[in-house]
Amino acid sequence: MKIRVLPVLVACAALVGLAPSAFAAGPVESGNWTEDSPSYDVQTCQGGKVNGLTFSLPSASAFDACGNGAPRAERRYRNYSGGGTNYSSGVRQFSGTFTISSMGGNRISLKQTFNGDDGPYFMLAVEKTGRLYSVEGGGTINSGIAKVGTAVRVNTVHDVQAHTLRVYINGSLAYTDNNAPGGAFYDKIGAYKTSSGSGSITVNWSDVHFWRK
Amino acid sequence: MSVVRARLGAVLLVLGLAACTADSGLTATRTGSTEIRLTWPAAPDTALGQVLEYRNQAGGEFTELAFLPANATSYTHSELIPRTDFYYRVRTVFGRESTSVAVALPTGSGPAAPEGDWAAPRSRPSPPGPRNSLRDKENSGAGPTDLHAEAVGTDGVHLSWTDHARDEDGYLLEVTPANGSAVRVAAVLGPGVNEVGVYPLEQEHTASYRVAAFYYGQTSSVAHETTGA
Secondary structure, eight states: OOOOOOOOOSOHHHHHHHSOOOOOOOOSSOSOOEEEOOEEEEEEETTOEEETTEEEEOSSOOOOOOTTSOOEEEEEEEOBTTTBTSBOSSEEEEEEEEEEEEEOSEEEEEEEEEOGGGOEEEEEEEOTTSOEEETTTOOEEESSOOOBTOEEEEEEEEETTTTEEEEEETTEEEEEESSOOOSOBEEEEEEEEEEEEESOEEEEEEEEEEEEO | OHHHHHHHHHHHHHHHHHHHTOOOOOEEEEEETTEEEEEOOOOOTTOOEEEEEEESSSSSOOEEEEEEETTOOEEEEOSBOTTOEEEEEEEEEEEEEOOOEEEEOOOSSOOOOOSSSTTSOBOOOOOSSOOBOTTOTTOGGGSOEEEEEEEETTTEEEEEEEOOBSSOSEEEEEEEETTSOOOEEEEEEOTTOOEEEEOOOGGGSEEEEEEEEEEEEEEOOOEEEEOOO
16 A cells, blocks of 8 residues: 655644634633624725725825714724613623734724713724824823734723723733723724824724623 | 545644644743743744744634744733633744844924825835745845835834845844834834834834844744633
């Protein structure tokens, strides 16, 4: 019986990279979490473009009478389980990974927790140096981490009744609010030029999940 | 007969996979309720650096946690998500670097770098000539050359270089501040990229820049720990 020897594996790194992932991301902070699957609307303005989970803003905005006129390319999530259009109870968890592939602009929000019609409650934004900061108050969330070409993992845990929000960046606690407002909330991801922001960005989100308990 | 070949093939595949992810002694130890310390043996002398990665599930995608020098053998991951699994691996990075170029951003008042796509990573047409393999240890011709770096306004730096590699996994852009602060990987670029702009951090306003054509080498086995409350 002839035995044919398989060709030598091409490259270890490539082989590892090709190994199929059979695992979806799970929740962090152990507990009786249930995965949620809110639907979403795509919102664009002033030349912003959305292609799947890739969001881009141009360097020079084309005039577009939309919303408040700020350039944006986002997903607005809605229809949360146990909450209706927005969520107003429970402990809500978000996780996702973003990678900036190009950034010629500055001070652009990547992730928002909106407080219903009251406007944004928490906005995670990036400066051109790669510094992540909270738009509300301007405090640094992580300096220099959001460099071009590098993935950054974001986990948020929002306890509506306890009025707390925790934001983790690459597994480490990066922001805490123990005095969060009440009301109804929803999530947005993508790219939104803040009032002090400018210019272009292309950012890809991946592995986006929601849970509740 | 086909069943025997299939089983033999499966055995060879498993052995091959085991060789790719050799046990490199990566250990994860919980040193506090929400702190994990990682240790591992030193990388080969020929390594450019190492990439430490993590994830919170047993499978799925890893996220880069830190780009570390080749002689790094430990890392502390702190203020972690409580009651959560953490899985880690270390990947060795090999390749060749350019020479360094120093840039000092202008001080005082002056225009900032303009808005626009000047900073976007690009692949400009390369001059004619052979491309070389980074994996050929005897041939240094695969490293990037002709690195050019210049200030753009008061807060940007534009870089371009000549790409000579044909099998890189990408390019790393390294920044070394003149004030002795730590070297930083400022960008991770795809294969074939030979032009990019960056905005240095404040401590990097006078700094040296270097690009490295790189490929990933051996990957460690995965180490796991669970944080406390």
